[in-house]
Every structure is written in structure tokens, then in C-alpha cells.
Amino acid sequence: MTAALAEVGGGGLRGLGERRVVDPRAHGELLAPQIQRVLADAGKAPRDLGAIVAGLGPGPFTGLRVGLATAAAMGQALGIPAYGICTLDALGRAAGPGRVLVATDARRREVYFATYQDGVRVTGPEVAKPADVPVDAERAVGEGAVKYSDIFKIPIDDRVLYPSGEALIALALGEIEAGAEGGVLTPLYLRRPDAVAATERKHVLQ
Amino acid sequence: MSDEPLVLGIETSCDETGVGIVRGHTLLADQIASSVEQHARFGGVVPEVASRAHLEAIVPTMQRALDEAKVTLNDIDAIAVTAGPGLAGALLVGVAAAKGYALAADKPIYGVNHLAAHVAVDTLEHGPLPEPAVAMLVSGGHSSLLLVDDLTAGVTPLGATIDDAAGEAFDKVARLLGLGFPGGPVIDRLAREGDRGAISFPRGLTAPKDFAKHRFDFSFSGLKTAVARWVEARERSGEPVPVADVAASFQDAVCDVLTAKALDACREHGVETLIIGGGVAANSRLRLLAEERAAKFGIRVRVPRPQLCTDNGAMVAALGSHLVAAGVAPSRLDLPADSAMALTSIAVAG
Ligand SMILES: [Zn+2]
Numbered sequence: 001m002t003a004a005l006a007e008v009g010g011g012g013l014r015g016l017g018e019r020r021v022v023d024p025r026a027h028g029e030l031l032a033p034q035i036q037r038v039l040a041d042a043g044k045a046p047r048d049l050g051a052i053v054a055g056l057g058p059g060p061f062t063g064l065r066v067g068l069a070t071a072a073a074m075g076q077a078l079g080i081p082a083y084g085i086c087t088l089d090a091l092g093r094a095a096g097p098g099r100v101l102v103a104t105d106a107r108r109r110e111v112y113f114a115t116y117q118d119g120v121r122v123t124g125p126e127v128a129k130p131a132d133v134p135v136d137a138e139r140a141v142g143e144g145a146v147k148y149s150d151i152f153k154i155p156i157d158d159r160v161l162y163p164s165g166e167a168l169i170a171l172a173l174g175e176i177e178a179g180a181e182g183g184v185l186t187p188l189y190l191r192r193p194d195a196v197a198a199t200e201r202k203h204v205l206q
Numbered sequence: 207m208s209d210e211p212l213v214l215g216i217e218t219s220c221d222e223t224g225v226g227i228v229r230g231h232t233l234l235a236d237q238i239a240s241s242v243e244q245h246a247r248f249g250g251v252v253p254e255v256a257s258r259a260h261l262e263a264i265v266p267t268m269q270r271a272l273d274e275a276k277v278t279l280n281d282i283d284a285i286a287v288t289a290g291p292g293l294a295g296a297l298l299v300g301v302a303a304a305k306g307y308a309l310a311a312d313k314p315i316y317g318v319n320h321l322a323a324h325v326a327v328d329t330l331e332h333g334p335l336p337e338p339a340v341a342m343l344v345s346g347g348h349s350s351l352l353l354v355d356d357l358t359a360g361v362t363p364l365g366a367t368i369d370d371a372a373g374e375a376f377d378k379v380a381r382l383l384g385l386g387f388p389g390g391p392v393i394d395r396l397a398r399e400g401d402r403g404a405i406s407f408p409r410g411l412t413a414p415k416d417f418a419k420h421r422f423d424f425s426f427s428g429l430k431t432a433v434a435r436w437v438e439a440r441e442r443s444g445e446p447v448p449v450a451d452v453a454a455s456f457q458d459a460v461c462d463v464l465t466a467k468a469l470d471a472c473r474e475h476g477v478e479t480l481i482i483g484g485g486v487a488a489n490s491r492l493r494l495l496a497e498e499r500a501a502k503f504g505i506r507v508r509v510p511r512p513q514l515c516t517d518n519g520a521m522v523a524a525l526g527s528h529l530v531a532a533g534v535a536p537s538r539l540d541l542p543a544d545s546a547m548a549l550t551s552i553a554v555a556g
Pocket of ligand 1: 320324345347484516517
């Protein structure tokens with residue numbers, strides 16, 4: 001979970017602060033206070049914000065929804081646009097030049113993945129078992145790549161593990177500077193809800 | 207009165223996304239988006255489906271509520287949100303959104319108890335709550351009897367279901383009769399054409415031996431099984447199932463137990479007002495039977511209109527308004543959602 005603040009202008013951005021907590025249970029409780037702290041550390045208030053950028057995942061649904069509900073509510077309250085960015089893109093961008101596979105841990109022995117050429121996504125995002133991922137890259141990044149490195153069989157760059165908030169802001173730079181309309185923040189779920197349709201009723205008489 | 211606090215309420219504990227706005231005890235807006243149709247083919251609420259629907263609905267529902275009340279978020283004095291009990295993932299969406307609104311608009315936030323909100327909503331329709339009162343909350347998610355001494359401080363649970371909730375029993379019986387989901391309204395409708403004395407179904411936890419331990423508790427699982435057995439025996443014998451009679455007899459068994467125990471609780475605690483809330487409060491037989499029986503003891507029954515009985519944001523706003531008026535300190539921005547929130551906590555402590 002990451003909250004970052006940056007000043008945008010002239011085609012670039014200047015980071016004003018970023019805080020990160022790695023605790024999947026903490027999103028619901030800690031995200032809003034963390035945003036508050038990042039703003040306060042920089043001497044800013046929510047009303048100073050001009051746009052909000054949120055990671056759409058893919059990732060654990062509950063945490064994603066906390067992030068997106070918070071972002072959408074803040075955008076609505078402040079009357080400012082909120083932009084959604086595929087979270088894997090932040091890793092793809094951070095991974096640098098060349099052809100790179102980004103893979104994160106999707107649990108259930110699966111990974112979320114996408115392929116990037118010089119930081120730009122060319123395929124994905126998708127979810128699959130590591131053995132079923134079509135590997136078409138010279139190296140891989142992300143915690144999913146580290147965890148299943150023996151299956152991917154390409155060099156792993158383990159310096160790029162978590163998406164940074166600043167990278168997400170950078171990816172929305174064009175929209176922010178153009179004053180583009182915000183989007184509806186819907187998570188990239190990539191999976192259907194686990195639910196089975198009601199079946200014939202069970203018999204109670206033996 | 208314009209100097210009363212303007213309070214916004216957000217509810218996402220089950221399958222309804224609700225945003226309500228009140229000024230004091232006056233309802234200004236009550237907007238709901240329901241995902242009930244998305245759950246129908248599963249025969250019950252699917253938590254992940256509900257959570258997804260809440261996230262999609264929260265911003266537009268908020269906008270409709272603000273428009274209806276003709277106010278902006280800046281005008282709001284406090285934001286209340288259901289912190290529990292309810293579905294964990296569903297609660298989190300509402301709590302996260304409420305924090306976003308509270309942080310951005312710099313407003314105090316109250317994480318409140320959903321069951322207490324079901325009681326508080328009655329003040330929007332029938333005025334200040336006579337305390338003490340007994341409240342019976344019956345829905346697909348809860349069946350509880352509560353003693354309400356002071357709604358802003360704490361509520362004493364008297365009893366609750368030990369298995370299925372009352373509304374759940376309606377859903378399950380409707381399903382085995384092939385009537386669809388949700389079961390409450392369709393069973394209520396069919397029961398009017400049936401004979402409620404046709405079949406004698408069991409009344410759970412009403413035997414003398416249950417008096418000591420489960421005097422104010424409910425059990426509907428045995429009733430549901432009894433209905434299933436009866437229907438299946440009929441089918442096996444090749445006879446048609448008299449659906450309206452089954453519906454009427456089942457409904458009467460539920461309402462008989464609910465009203466008998468609720469009025470027993472009122473008399474035991476010397477209380478003159480019974481408040482009924484939750485989706486099952488919309489059941490016509492329940493309302494009628496409660497009023498008939500209460501009249502004999504001089505007890506007044508208060509039931510909000512059906513729209514306020516089911517889950518909604520107005521009830522959360524109504525409870526928030528009580529808390530603000532009583533000078534209760536707001537919760538903190540790190541307040542957790544608590545799917546098993548106890549009734550001893552009306553609001554998450556600040
Ligand atoms: Zn409820």
C-alpha cells in the first residue's frame with residue numbers, strides 16, 4: 001500500500017513525498033491516515049490537490065477496492081478528476097528498456113502478468129498459472145517473477161518488486177496536464193467472483 | 207430547524223448501497239442502489255458480487271443523495287458509516303469511501319453499528335424514541351431482540367437467532383417452493399391466498415425446557431427442515447403441493463414465534479414500546495400479529511415504512527445524528543470495519 005504526492009508541471013513531476021506499508025490487512029484502516037500524513041508532511045491539505053491517480057490492479061480485490069473507493073470519494077468530494085492506471089504498468093515502466101515480463105503474485109498458485117517493450121505494455125494484463133504464461137521477454141520483474149523464477153527460465157531483476165506511487169502519477173502525466181476527464185475506477189479483476197449458481201435443492205428425506 | 211446538524215450516512219453492509227442525509231430527525235435524502243438481482247441466480251447474497259457492486263454504485267448514489275437533499279459535501283456536519291456487523295468486504299467499501307469523503311471534505315467521521323441504526327431510523331418517522339424500548343430486528347442477516355436504554359451509549363442484546371436469520375428462512379423456503387429470491391415478498395403475497403392453519407409447523411425454542419436458556423432466542427433451521435420434509439413427502443406421494451397453504455403456515459410459524467418472544471421481552475422489562483425493523487418488518491402478517499398481541503398488553507408497536515426497514519443510508523444518518531446531538535466523540539480516520547461488531551459498541555470509539 002503506497003501513498004505518494006507529487007507536483008506536476010511542464011511535462012514532468014517533482015516528488016513531494018511517498019509512504020509505503022506492506023500489510024495486506026491494513027488497507028482499510030491505514031490508507032486514509034497515510035494519505036493524510038503524506039499531505040501533512042509536505043505542508044499540503046486535500047484541497048490543494050488537482051488530480052488523483054489510483055492503481056487499478058490487478059491485485060487482491062479487497063485492497064484494490066479500498067484504494068479505489070477512497071480515491072473516487074476524494075475525487076468526488078474535491079471536484080477533481082481521478083485517473084485509474086494498470087498497476088503492472090508502474091513496474092513495467094520501472095523495469096526500463098528492453099522486452100520485460102512483469103509478474104505479480106495472484107495467489108492460488110497463479111500470477112498476474114503483462115509484457116512490456118521499453119516500458120510500454122504490449123500484452124496483458126492476464127492471470128494464469130506460471131507454467132501457462134507465454135514468456136516472450138528477455139527478463140522478468142515483480143514478486144511473481146521472483147517466486148516462480150524456476151518456471152519462467154529467464155533472468156529475474158529482483159530490484160523491481162512493488163509499484164511506486166510516483167510511477168503511477170508519471171503514467172497519468174499526459175491526462176493530468178491535459179486536464180482530461182477522470183474515469184470510473186473499476187478494478188482489473190481478471191477473475192470472476194467465486195460463486196456457483198443455485199442448484200436443485202438437497203433432499204432431506206433419506 | 208436549520209441549526210440542527212446535517213448528517214450523511216453510508217451503508218454497505220450487505221447488498222444495498224445506501225446514502226442518506228438527515229437534518230436532526232428530518233429525512234432529506236435516501237438513495238439506494240441494490241445488487242439483489244445479481245444475487246438471484248445464486249439463491250443468496252454472494253459477498254464478492256456485493257462488494258463489486260458497492261464500489262460501482264457508491265459515487266453515483268452519493269451524487270443522487272446530495273442532489274435530492276440539495277446540499278454539497280461541504281455543507282455536511284458529520285459523516286456516519288456502517289462499520290459493522292455485516293459482510294467484511296462489503297463493509298470495507300463503504301468505510302473506505304466514507305474516509306475518502308471525510309478526509310477530502312475535512313469532516314468528522316462516525317463508524318456506527320448497523321443494528322443500532324435499524325432502531326434509530328424509526329425516529330425519522332415516529333419522532334424521539336421512548337426509552338427504554340424493546341427492538342426486534344429481523345432481516346436476511348439478523349434476528350435480534352434488543353433492550354434499548356440509551357441508543358447513543360449502548361444497547362443490551364436480549365436474544366438472537368442461534369442458526370438461520372428470519373429472512374434467511376423465508377429465502378430458503380421460497381427456494382424449495384421454487385419461488386425465487388428474495389423470498390419474503392413472494393411468500394407474503396402467496397400466504398394471503400393460503401390457509402395458515404393448514405399445516406402445523408414447529409415453533410423453534412418455545413418448549414418449556416427452552417425457557418431458561420433461550421427465552422429470547424430464535425431458531426428457524428428446524429422449521430425450514432420441517433417444511434422441506436413436508437413438501438418432499440407430498441411430492442413422493444404424487445400429490446400436488448399446496449404452495450399457498452405451505453407459505454401461509456410457514457409464515458405464521460415464523461411470525462408467531464417472533465411476536466410472542468418480542469412481547470414477552472417487553473413485559474419482562476416493563477417496556478411500553480416495541481420497535482420492529484429489518485426487511486422482514488415489511489411482512490404483513492408480522493405487523494398485524496404484533497399489533498394484535500401488543501394491544502392486549504397496552505404496548506405500542508412502531509414499525510417504520512418498508513423503505514426504511516430494509517438496509518439504507520438514512521438509518522445510518524439517523525444514528526449519526528443522534529450521536530452528534532449527544533456530543534459523542536467521532537471515530538478516528540483509522541477506524542476498522544468489523545464484520546462481527548458487538549452491540550455494546552454503538553460507534554467506534556475515537
Ligand atoms: Zn440490516
